[in-house]
Amino acid sequence: MNHPTSSDSSLASTAEVDQVLERLLEDRQIEAIERLIEETSPADLARAISRLDEASRGQIVDLVGAESAADLVQQIPHVQAVQLLGEAQPDHAAAVVDELPSDLQTDLISDLQSDDAADVLSHMQPSEAADVQQLSQYDRLQAGGLMATELLRYPMSWTIEQVVEDLRGGADKYRDYEIQYAYVVDDQDRLQGVLRLRDLLLGDRQRNLRDIMIGNPLSVDVAVKLEELHGLLQEHSFLGIPVTDTAGRLLGVVQRRDVDEAWIEQQDKSFLRRQGIVSGEEIRSLPLWQRSRGRLLWLSLNIVLNLLAAAIISHFESTLAAAIALTAFLPIISDMSGCSGNQAVAVSIRELMLGLVKPGDVGRVWLKEISVGLMNGAAVGILLGVIAWVWKGNLILGAVIGVALTLNTIVAVSIGGVIPLLLRGMGRDPAVASGPLLTTVTDMCGFFLVLSLASSLIEYL
Template identity: 55%
Template sequence: MTTAETEINERPWEELARSIETGDAAIVKAYLDTLPATDQSLALDRLSDENKQAVLAILDPEDAADLVSLLPDVQAIELMEDLLPETAALIIDELPSNLKADLIGEMEQEDATAILNEMEPQAAADCLRLSKYEDDEAGGLMVTELLKYPVVWTGAQVISDLGDHADEYRDYDVQYAYLVDDDDRLVGVLRMRDLLLSKRGTPLAENMISNPLSVFDTTSIEDLIDLFDRHHFFGVPVVTQEHRLIGVVHRASVEEARAEQHDSDFLKTQGIVGGEEIRSMPLLVRSRRRLAWLSVNIVLNMVAASVIAVYQDTLSSVIALAVFLPIISDMSGCSGNQAVAVSLRELSLGLVRETEWRRVWLKEVSVGIINGIALGLLIALVSYVWKGNAYLGFVVGLALCLNTMVAVSIGGLVPLVLKRFKVDPAIAAGPILTTVTDMCGFFLVLSIASALLDKLQ
C-alpha cells in the first residue's frame, strides 16, 4: 500500500469530500462501498454541514437511508432536520419502521410535521402512530415489515404472493410468516421451511404453529429481555390488547436497546445529561448539558468543604490528616459507586422493588462491614509505618471503616428512593453519594482526631 493510500484510509472524509465535489452519485456510492461501516459513519461525521447534506441529496434514497442507519440517532436527526423536507421524506421512507419512528418521534415538532407532510398519507400515519410508543417497550422496538397472510390461504397463494412482491420483501425477515383471522388477530406462525416442503394446495392452517407466543405492544424492555433469555427466538410477534398483529420485535433490536440503555445510564452517571452527546454537536449545546451537572456539583462540594472549615484548627494541628482526607473520601466513594451500580442493575432487571430498602441495606452493610474493616486496617498500617503513631492509624482506619459502611448503605438505598419518587437514579445518585461520603468522611476523620488531639500531636 502506498503512502497516499494509507493517508486516504486514515482520513476517509477527505476522499469522500472530493467525490462529493464531482456531483456524481455513482462515484460517491463507489467510494462509500470501499469503506467498512465504521469508516462510513466516521467519514460522514467529519464532513462539513454542507457536504453532509450534499452526500445525502446526491445518493439514491435507499443508499442514503443505508448511510443514515449507521449513524447515532442524535446525528441522524440533525441531518434530517437540515435537509429539505421532500428529500428527508424520501430517505426516511426507506428506513426500517422502528428507526423511522424513532427519528420522527425525537425531531422538533415543526421539522417532523414538514417531513410527514411530504410522505404518503398512510405511511405518515403509520410512522406517527409508531412514534407514540416509548423507546423501552415492544411497540417502540418492533418493525412492521413482516409477512402476514390470512389463515384460510393455501401454500400456493403464499408462494405466488412472494414472487409478486419479491422486491418489497427482500429486506424483510422471511424465516416466518404470521397468520391472522378476518379480524387481523394472530392465530398462528408458519415456518418458511414447512411452507416450501408442503404441497402447494395445502391450507396454511395444517402446517402452522398454533397459539404462538406473542407480546403486547406495551410490554417493557425488561420483560422482553427476560423472554429472549428464556427462549431462543429470533423474533416475537407483537399484538394489541385485542390481539391484533401489528409487528415483530427482534432479539437483535432488544439487545441493541439494552446496550443503548446501559450506555445512556453510564453517560448520566458521568454528568452527560439531556441525551446522547457526540462532539460534532453544536458547542453551546454540549457546554450547556455538561454545566447542568457541574454547577450542581460545585454547590454540593462547597457543602462538603464546609466541614473542613469547622475543624480547621484540628487540621492545622495535625497536618498529616490532610494527606488522608482525599484517600478516605475517594475509597468510600468507590465503595458507594459499586453499590449504586448493583442497585441500578437490579432495578433495570426487575430483581428488586423500590420498597425493599431493608433487604438492600442489610445486604450492602454486610459487605461494607467486611470491606470497611479490611480497608481500615490497611490504611491504619500505612499511616503507622509512615508516622509511627498508632493513634493516627486508629483515627484514619476507623474513619475509613465507618465511612465505607455509610457509603455502601447510601449507594444501595438512594437509587431505590429516587426511583420511587420518579427521579432518574442514574442522574441523581452520583452527586448525592459524592456529597454525603465526602461530608461523612471529613467529619469522621476530623471529629475523631479532635477527640484524640493530645495523642496525635
C-alpha cells in the first residue's frame, strides 16, 4: 500500500466502524470482530469504542480471543484501555493482560480501581502476576516503571556463534521482543557491555562477546525519573537504555518509544490540567459525575480567586458610580493583562522545557521581560487610551485607561516571565499553576491601578 489512510479497512469502507462494531457485538460475530480489530486503524478503533455504550464496551474483551484483545488494548489510548479492562470480566481481562509486555501490564493494572486490579491479578498467570507485583513497586514515571523485562542477555564468555544459535532457536519467543541491542552480563548478572545487532552481523562468529561488546555502557538506575530519561535520549541516539539496580545488575531495558509515549502522555495531562481539568484526564465516554467533578474542582477554586479581584472593584464602587463609563474597560484591562502575562508564561515554560533557562535565571528573565513589557505596554496602552478617549469623549478617562494598561502590562509580563521559574524551583509543574496565579494578581493589580488613578482624578471624569 502506497498511500495508507485511516479508511482503508475493507469492513469500514461501507459503514462507520462504530456501527459495524456495534452490530457485530450484538450478533456475537467473534471472528468478524477480531478481523475488524486487525484491519482497522487505531484511531478509528478508538473512536468506535468511545461511541459504544458501557454494556457493549464491556463485551468486547469478554467475547474476542485474548490475543486479539491484547492487540486492541495496545492500539487505543491508555485511558480507554483502562476503561475497557475495568468493564470486562476479571478472568477475561487477566487473560488479555497476560499477553502484554511487562511495562504495559503494570501501567494498566496500576490505573484500574484497586479492587478491579486485585481481581485481575488473582486471575493472571502466577509468573506474570509476580512480574507485575515486582514492577509495580516502581513509579510509572521512573525507569523501573517504564522498563520492559523482556531483553536479550548473554554471558561475556559466549561467542557470536552461540548468540546467533540462541536467536535462531528462540525465534518464537523473541518474535515480540523489541530487539535493538543485546546485553552482556558477568556471572553476577551485572551489566558489562552492549552489542548492536550490527556488531553481531559484521563480527567474526568465533569471537567472544567480551571482545566485541561496547564496554562500560550507558545505563540508568531503576529509580531514575522520566524527565532525566527523556533528556538522555535527546542527548544520545540510542533506541533503548539498560536499567540496573544499585548493585549494577541488569533488570530491564527502557525503549525510546516507551519514554516518548510516557513523555507525550505527561504533556497531555499537563495540557488538560492547565486548562482546568484538574484530574489531568477526561474523555467524554467517562461517566458524567466523574467528568463534572474533575472540572468543578477548578471552577470552585476559581470563584474564590476571582472574588479577590472583585473585592477591589467593590471597594471603589463610589468611584465607578461617578464615572460609570469606566466599567466597560475593566474586563478589557483584565483580559489584556492576562494575555500579555500568558505570553511571557508560555515563553518561560518553553525555555524551561528546552533547558534554555533554569530557576536561578529569574533576574535575567525579568530584565528581558521588562523591556518587552515597556514596548508592548506603551503600544497597547496608547491604543486603548486613544480608543477610550474618542469613544467616551474624555481625554482624562483615556489617559487613566492608557496609563493603567501600560503599567499593568509591565506587571503582567514580569510576573508571567518569572512565575514558571519560581514554581519549577519549588518543584511544582509550572504549566499548571502559573495561569491562575498570574491572572489573580494581574486582575487585582489592574483594577487597583485603573480605579485608584480614576478616584484621584475623579473631578475630570
